[in-house]
Amino acid sequence: MVLHYKCPHCGSDMIYDADTGKLACPSCRTRLDIEEMDVPREPAGEATETVTWHCNNCGADLMALPETAATTCSFCGAGVVIAERVTGDQSPHYVIPFTVSKEEAIKAFKKWCRNGLLTPKGFMTADRIKSITGIYVPFWLYDLNSRARVNATATKVRTYTSGDYLYTETSYYDVYRELDLHYVKVPVDASVKMDDRFMDRLEPYQYSGLKEFKPPYLAGYLAEKYQFTDAELLDRAKNKIRSYIESAIGSSLSGYTTVTRMSEDIETRNVKSHYVLLPVWLVVYDYDNFEHNFVMNGQTGKVVGKPPLSYGKIAAWFGGIAAGVFLAMKFLSLAMGGGFL
CATH class of the missing domain: 1.20.5 (Single alpha-helices involved in coiled-coils or other helix-helix interfaces)
Structure with missing residues (x-):
């Protein structure tokens, strides 16, 4: 089933408006509050195959890839949501809606280009944007608990003088530390297409903007469903917090002159994981007969990419x-x- 959102007053296709946070009609400017809309959640099975969907707006029949959750009709441009990909077991728990509109994204990207001190002059003008596309990227947010047990030997060195002599006193200690650490909302993208390095650098998102998922938020944007389960990406989530665990262990062993770790046991478990959709603008910039790809955080406007160098x-x-x-x-x-x- 394909979901179209029609304006109740003029019948035009409605899209999500980042400026107002509401479903908007571009024709008569009607606004609908998504939080007040009654959106049914129908049970659905695994939707893994390429499907054909019918555009109720123009009558065209088009194909959708297995990971596509929302798209636009190639003939009439209507925004549609493929219900089977966002309901039942496929339904995200939360979504951060776009707060940076397309116009604001273009403006922010141009400003970012002008700040490139080592980029070519022609690139800095930012007048060669080939395309800019809003897409909801699937993420897992992990709540993790880490228990760390560390055995170490440590020393404290004290130097003092007595009469004409300089003394150095070294005290030795057996040290044991047991830490119980909690990390919440550790993000890992679950998309095959998106570059993991770019997605990591788009952080942080402001999770105060998380909303309970409703399909109308996707209207007018592209969206993917997850291609990796939370179990498959758990190791990557653990790796993302490893440096924080090391920092916590180091802080707990402060106050000594030297510390030698003899043994270390770190156990991290997934307390809970949430399937969420996060907003990303994909920018394709045509410079010097070559396409450069950039991504922008659709909530904060942060830009990530590798610009050409002069x-x-x-x-x-x-x-x-x-x-x-x-x-x-x-x-x-x-x-x-x-x-x-």
Whole structure:
């Protein structure tokens, strides 16, 4: 089943409006509060196969990939939601709706391009945006509990003088630490298509913006359902908190002159995981006959990507540093009684 959201007043296709947070009609400007809409949640089985869906707006029959949860009709542009992919077992628990509109995203991207000190001048104008697409990317949010047990030997060194002698006193300790650590809402993207490094760098999202999922939030945007289960991505979630665990262990062992860890046992379990959809703008920028891909956090406007570099600017930058170091050394030599050669 395909969900279309028609305006109750003029019959036009409605889309989610990031500016107002409501379902909006572009024709008569009717606004509907999604939180007050009665959206049925029908039970659904696994939807893993490519499906054909019928556009109720223009009558076209189109194909949808197994991971597609929301899309637009290629013929009339109507935004549709494939109900089987967002109901029952396939239903996300929460969604962070877009708060950065398409116009705001373009403006923010252009500003970001202008800040590239080592990018080519032509790139900095940001006037070659080929496409910008809003997509809800599937994530798992993990609540994790880690128990760490550490055995170590430590020393405290004290130096003091007595008469004409300098003494060094070293005390030795057997140290045991047991930590109970809790981490909430650790995000891991569950999409095959999205670059994991880019998704990680888009963080943080502001989870105060999480809303209970309702299909109308997807209207007018693309969306994917998860391609990895929470069990399959648990190891990646554990790796994301590893540095925080190490930092907590290190803090618990502070106060000693030296610490040597003899044994360490860390056990991390998944307390709870939530399937959520997070907003991302995909930006394709055409520069120098090559497409550069960027992603933007659809809630905060943060941009991530690898812009092209200007080798002329890089050479000038390093040349400026070298010249500055050379002059500094000359002035230092002069101050110490030397002179310019």
